[in-house]
Amino acid sequence: MSKIRLGFSKTGMAKYISHLDLLRCFTRSIMRAELPAVYSRGFNPHMKMTFSLPLSVGVTSSCECVDIEFEDGVSDSEIMKQLNKTLPPDIRIISVGDPNISANDVFGAEYRLTLLCGGADENALEAVKKFFALPEITIIKRTKKKGEREVNLMDFVLGVEAPKITDDGIEICLTLSAGGRKNLKPEIATESLIKYMTENTDVRVKGYNIHRTKILYDINDPKIFK
Amino acid sequence: MRDYKIDFEDCLRRVQKPARYIGNEFGSVHKEKTDDMMSFAFCFPDVYEVGMSHLGMKILYHMLNERDDTVCERVFAPWDDMEKLMRERDIPLLSMESCAPVRNFDIVGFTLQYEMSYSNVVNMLDLAGIPLRTRERGDGDPFVCCGGPCTYHAEPLAELVDFFILGEGEEVNGEIMDEYKKWRGSGKNRDDFLMSLVALGGIYVPKFYDVEYNDDNTIKRFEPNRPGVPKQVRKRIILDLDKCYAPEKLIVPFMETVHDRIMLELFRGCIRGCRFCQAGYIYRPVRERSVDRLCGIADGCIKNTGYEEMSLSSLSTSDYRELQELIDRLLDMTVDKRINLSLPSLRVDNFSMELMEKVQKVKKSGLTFAPEAGTQRLRDVINKNVIESDLIRTSRIAFGGGYNRIKLYFMLGLPTETYDDVKGIADLAKKVIDEGFFSIPPEERKGRSVSITVSTSFFVPKPFTPFQWEPQNLISEMEDKARFLKENIRSKKIVYNWHNSDISLLEAVFAKGDRRLSEVLITAHELGCKFDGWSDFFDYEKWLEAFKINNIDPAFYANRRIPYDEILPWDYADIGVPKSYLIKEHKRAYEEKTTPDCREKCGGCGAASFGGGVCFE
Numbered sequence: 001m002s003k004i005r006l007g008f009s010k011t012g013m014a015k016y017i018s019h020l021d022l023l024r025c026f027t028r029s030i031m032r033a034e035l036p037a038v039y040s041r042g043f044n045p046h047m048k049m050t051f052s053l054p055l056s057v058g059v060t061s062s063c064e065c066v067d068i069e070f071e072d073g074v075s076d077s078e079i080m081k082q083l084n085k086t087l088p089p090d091i092r093i094i095s096v097g098d099p100n101i102s103a104n105d106v107f108g109a110e111y112r113l114t115l116l117c118g119g120a121d122e123n124a125l126e127a128v129k130k131f132f133a134l135p136e137i138t139i140i141k142r143t144k145k146k147g148e149r150e151v152n153l154m155d156f157v158l159g160v161e162a163p164k165i166t167d168d169g170i171e172i173c174l175t176l177s178a179g180g181r182k183n184l185k186p187e188i189a190t191e192s193l194i195k196y197m198t199e200n201t202d203v204r205v206k207g208y209n210i211h212r213t214k215i216l217y218d219i220n221d222p223k224i225f226k
Numbered sequence: 227m228r229d230y231k232i233d234f235e236d237c238l239r240r241v242q243k244p245a246r247y248i249g250n251e252f253g254s255v256h257k258e259k260t261d262d263m264m265s266f267a268f269c270f271p272d273v274y275e276v277g278m279s280h281l282g283m284k285i286l287y288h289m290l291n292e293r294d295d296t297v298c299e300r301v302f303a304p305w306d307d308m309e310k311l312m313r314e315r316d317i318p319l320l321s322m323e324s325c326a327p328v329r330n331f332d333i334v335g336f337t338l339q340y341e342m343s344y345s346n347v348v349n350m351l352d353l354a355g356i357p358l359r360t361r362e363r364g365d366g367d368p369f370v371c372c373g374g375p376c377t378y379h380a381e382p383l384a385e386l387v388d389f390f391i392l393g394e395g396e397e398v399n400g401e402i403m404d405e406y407k408k409w410r411g412s413g414k415n416r417d418d419f420l421m422s423l424v425a426l427g428g429i430y431v432p433k434f435y436d437v438e439y440n441d442d443n444t445i446k447r448f449e450p451n452r453p454g455v456p457k458q459v460r461k462r463i464i465l466d467l468d469k470c471y472a473p474e475k476l477i478v479p480f481m482e483t484v485h486d487r488i489m490l491e492l493f494r495g496c497i498r499g500c501r502f503c504q505a506g507y508i509y510r511p512v513r514e515r516s517v518d519r520l521c522g523i524a525d526g527c528i529k530n531t532g533y534e535e536m537s538l539s540s541l542s543t544s545d546y547r548e549l550q551e552l553i554d555r556l557l558d559m560t561v562d563k564r565i566n567l568s569l570p571s572l573r574v575d576n577f578s579m580e581l582m583e584k585v586q587k588v589k590k591s592g593l594t595f596a597p598e599a600g601t602q603r604l605r606d607v608i609n610k611n612v613i614e615s616d617l618i619r620t621s622r623i624a625f626g627g628g629y630n631r632i633k634l635y636f637m638l639g640l641p642t643e644t645y646d647d648v649k650g651i652a653d654l655a656k657k658v659i660d661e662g663f664f665s666i667p668p669e670e671r672k673g674r675s676v677s678i679t680v681s682t683s684f685f686v687p688k689p690f691t692p693f694q695w696e697p698q699n700l701i702s703e704m705e706d707k708a709r710f711l712k713e714n715i716r717s718k719k720i721v722y723n724w725h726n727s728d729i730s731l732l733e734a735v736f737a738k739g740d741r742r743l744s745e746v747l748i749t750a751h752e753l754g755c756k757f758d759g760w761s762d763f764f765d766y767e768k769w770l771e772a773f774k775i776n777n778i779d780p781a782f783y784a785n786r787r788i789p790y791d792e793i794l795p796w797d798y799a800d801i802g803v804p805k806s807y808l809i810k811e812h813k814r815a816y817e818e819k820t821t822p823d824c825r826e827k828c829g830g831c832g833a834a835s836f837g838g839g840v841c842f843e
Contacts, residue, residue, distance in 0.1 A: 013248035014480075016238055021245055021480045028478055028532030029252070031563070045564065058239050086532070088252040088480075207236050 001038055003048075003069045004076060006083070007095035009062040010055065014090030019054045025088065026066065032086035035079060036071035052103040053178055053215055056185050059111075061212035067099045101217045106179035108158050108216035111186045114209040115194065117169040124170060124203045128163040131196045139192050141184070153192055156184035158216075169205070175216070186210045230317050231325045237311040245481040246274040247308065249322040253477040253530065255291040255298070256323050264406055266290055267321055267331035267368070269301040271338075271346035272759070277302045278477070279485035281539065282374065283337060286395050288473035296403050299323040299331075303346045303756075306763070309353065319354035328354040332406060334368045336387075338376035341736035342729065342759040344383060347372075348751040351386065358748055359385050360433055369419070371402075377430070378461070378508055379689035379796035382736050384432035385744030389420055392428050392799055393461030394494070396470050401426050424455055428462030430798055431455070437741060443782055445740065445793040460800040461508075465838035467494065468519045474526025478533070487535035487568075488527040490520060492552070496541035497824035497840060499831075500598070501609045501815050502640065504688040505541055507808075508801050510831065511839030512545075512824060517552050524556060528565065536560060537568045544569070545823075593624050596635035599643075600650025606818045607642050609811075614654065621662030628672040631679070632658065638707045638724070639685040639699035641815065648707050652714035655680050659719050680715065681723045682708065684730035688737050689796040690803065692811035695788040698734045700781075701727045728766040732758065734784035740795035743783075746776045802833045 010017070017025065027047050030037050039045040052065035070079065076096040083093050117124075131137075137153040159175035172193075176184045187210060194205045238244040250256075259265060268287055270277030277283060283300070290298035299321035304312060312318075319328045328334055334356065336347050348358060356370065357363045363370075372380060373391040380390050391398055402423060409419040423429040434455045438447040450457060464470045472491070479486070495512035496505065515523075524536065536556070538546075546552065553567070560567055597617060598610045605612055621632055636651050655678050663676045684704045687696045699707070704727040715722050736743065750772035757763035773780050788794070790809055797805075807830070814821060821829050824840045834841035 013235075013250050016244035016248045017480045018245065021482075024482070025252075025480055027534070031532030031534070032252075032530065034529075039564065057244065086252070088250060090250055207239075 001069060001071055003067050003099055004079065005065055005067050005097050005099040006079070006093050007097075008064050008066065008087075008091060008093045009060075010064055010091055011060045011062070012090040014088065015055075015058055015060045018057055019051070022051070022091075023049065025091065026068075029083055029086040029088075030068070033079075033082035035082055036074060038069035038071060050103060053106050053109060055212060056187055056210075059186060059210045059212060062094070063212055063214050065103075065215065067103070104180060105217045106215055107177065107181070108175055109178035109186075109212055110159075110173065110175045110214040110216065112211045112213050113172045113174055113186070113190050113193075114166070114168050114211075115170045115172070115190075115197070115203075115205045116207045116209070117203050117205045120165050120170045120203055124197070124201055125163045125165065127197055127201045127203070128170060128172060128193070130200075131193055132157065132160045137192055137196075139188055141188070153184070153189060156182065157189070168209075170203075173213075178215070186212075229325075230320055230327070233315055233317055234312075234320060234325060237308060237315065237317070240311060241307045242305070243481065245479075246302070246305065247322070248480070249300075251477050251479050253475050254300075254323060255288070257291065257297045259297045259324070262295070264296045264403055264410070265326075265331045265333075266296060266298045266403070267301050267328045267334045268298055269328070269334060269336045269347075269350060270303070271336055271343040271350060272303055272757070273305050274302040275479075275481060275483040278479050278483045280337065280339065281489045281491060282395070284476050285471065285473055286373075286399060287477075288475065289396060289471050290399060290403070292471075293400065293403065295407065299326070301328055301334075301350070303350055304353070306757070309349075312353065319350055329356050329368060331368050332410070333402070334370050335391075336370070336372045336374075338372050338374040338380060338383075340759065341376060341382075341733050342764075344736055344747055345750055345755045345758050347383065348386065348747050349756045352751065359744075360388050361385075363388070364416070369406075369416070373399075375505065375508060378799040378801060379737060380430075381432070381741045381795040382739045382743035382747060384741035386747070387432065388416075389423055390430040390432070391462075392430055392459055394463050396464050398426060398428050398462050402429075421452075421454060427460065430459040432741065435798065445795065448793055448795075448797060457798075458800040459798055461802065463494075463513075463836060465513065465836065467491075467513050467515045472519075472523050474523060475530045476527060478531050485537070486533070487537050488524070488531060488533045489537055489539045490524055490527070490556075491515070492520060492538055492540040492543060492546045494540070495839065497545055498542055498611070499609055499811070499821055499823065499829065501607070501692045501811055502598070502637065502685060502688070504691050507690045507803050507831075509541070510802055510833035511836060511841045513839040514546065517548050517555065520552060521555050521559065524559060528559065528563065534564065535566045535568060545825075593629055593631070594633040594635065595620070597654065598635065598637050599640060599647060600636060600652070600654050601647045603818060604640060604643060604647045604650070606820050607815045608637075608640055609815070609820050611820060611823070614657070617654070618657060618661045621658045622666060625663045625676055626666055626670065626672070630673040630676045632662075632676070633679045633681065634658070636680065636682045637685045638682045638711070639704055639730075641685075641693055641696045643707075645707075645710060648711050649714050651680065651682070651711055652716075652720075655715065655720050656717055659717060676719060678717075678720045679723065680711075680720055681725075682711065683725040684727055686730055686734045686737060689794070690799075690801050690808070692808045692815055694738070694794070694808065695790065695812065697787045698731065698784045700785060701731055704730065726761065726764070729758070729764055731780065731784050732766075732769055735780045738795070739783045742776075742778060746772050746778055749775050802836055803831045807831045 037047040040048055048069040050067045055061050080093045080096045138150050139153045140148055141151045142148050156177040161173040163170050163172045190208050197203050287298050290296050301321050351358050369388045371389045372387050373395050377390040377392050405422045420431045434452055436451045440446045493514040495509040497512050500506050597612045599605045687693045687698055708724045712722055750769055753768045755768050
């Protein structure tokens, strides 16, 4: 019996699949692949499966992780090969390995935001930089436990790279606190940024895409420079 | 042409349950459509999670897609929040697979499973930008067709639908595509295509019939208006289910659907002949699949879906002749894989403990029985051959076996019902507890207590049943009966639920209505009626207004006793069981005489004329 960590991507329309639906999707894909998953004991047995860091609905990712326990006798490469046959097309396994780092150690995640807008210029980029240089931006954070409360967005920003202009609009690479101890959903930061852009520039953002590019376990990660 | 994908996707961010609209599930079919191919939009007039629970859609979707010359894509009714955004942004109704406007498909087909989805058909046509009335459609518009059980009495949709497919679609749908291929580009007009379909058999084209009415609103004349159109359209059925297509690669939805499992169809039809049950008549004769074929289908479905549950779904599953063998073999296939096998619609009379023990090997589920009526007299009237002592005995076995919850289904407002019959429901539920549970010695009881859920729905007289001539109870009568029953249930161990009476009235109107209701449907749509099967949307006042605007009295359809010799709006359909047999059964009901099931003794209903099934076992 061994626990393995699967790295996978979630792209296209699959970004609208909720966490619970994703769990069910993996369970059924493993059933279809006839892989020997280990089940929990008890009244209602289920496959032993843990996702590192739930992804918000509407966000794509190329760095998702799930730990699954399998009976011995099936190779890592076989698991990857079989699952990629039975998973829906927008979910792909990209790596298999040992879960050397505990999911509890997650403390940040890196996102690529794309603000969809035409005619972005240097001034727009300056505005983005100014936004992230502000000492305090009040946002409303909703959690099930604590309800609604006001927090400072900047307390959750771990790093931001210089924004770029692309064909679609403005692209920003942003690192936010993530994990069990301190977490911020990237869409809250994005919407706060769009509000700032609307109030302070002529740029009109029509929509946005968010893509998670990395889950951070190491506090000394070079992505963190703030 | 405008590409709707980006706009559509932007809506998804703003709606509840976006997974309803994303498609791309495992098993969905994505085909590149070339100009020489034909396209069929398979529309389910309800929300995704309801539509994706429907076996018929799965069969016909995969079957049409097996043809190289046809693309079949799915369409569901968008939920209210999504519809609003789509209308705001001028996005028409789109297909799931390719995000293509439904109005660009060659044929747009709706499946009609229940009357309360008709307003959604209208709303979806409107959202698609397809002219609502057949007479408003012309070159460049798709053909709108309907299939499913309601097509046998679909006159309320007559003005909106180009053709109805009566019976089972496995054969005829392919023939329709063949005819379309011949017609397309031939220079012939739309009516020529419809006439070619009439020649196939099983196709009803409402515009090829003229209806005249008497002063009292009854039908005076209902006749074909052109040569070559039959007075009655006979349904098409599949005689050999073993040879019939059954998909093994099903779509596995991402989100949870109402029936989120493998559904194994053991047989079609029902041998019982309950007199209120339309399904028991329109699907005749009973045709079974063999155990071998079923195991083959089950094996394919298990491998291709990964579902954790399989249900045996047929009208009265326990009537399958080789049920023991089938269950044994299915258990061999499922237990190791932790797949839960579930048996719906168990009948009290042939329910066995052994069977129950077998099925609950994997997971114990609740038990449901449907005695339908509270007294033996009324059960004889409706030909529901359930005997009280059987129900008590079965509950004792179930309670002794560790079950502690039993659900009982009944109907209120059945023909000849008295308040004694209503009280009988409360008495029966109490007996199930007193004699089923408390008669077990305390030391042998498993669990300290039990609970019974009694649910009642209101009787809706349905076409093609012996009760088709019966009036429905008035809403006030229905509510009095429900209140009376509630007062008579005193045990805290019994929970009582009942269905909405306004909806039952509307169901009766649209089940038994004629083509004058088409305009009512359109008016109701304009007033905002949709999702009438959902209590959060159903608005009775709006419906009453729609009837009033069109000067139509709903009571004429629902609450009037119809004489045997009156022309009925559904006389165009020939289900294989003639009116004479239904009259005979109706009279037997009033004599409180039961009719044996098909296997016990043939009642001579006429279904033998199809030349197969139970009639020749």
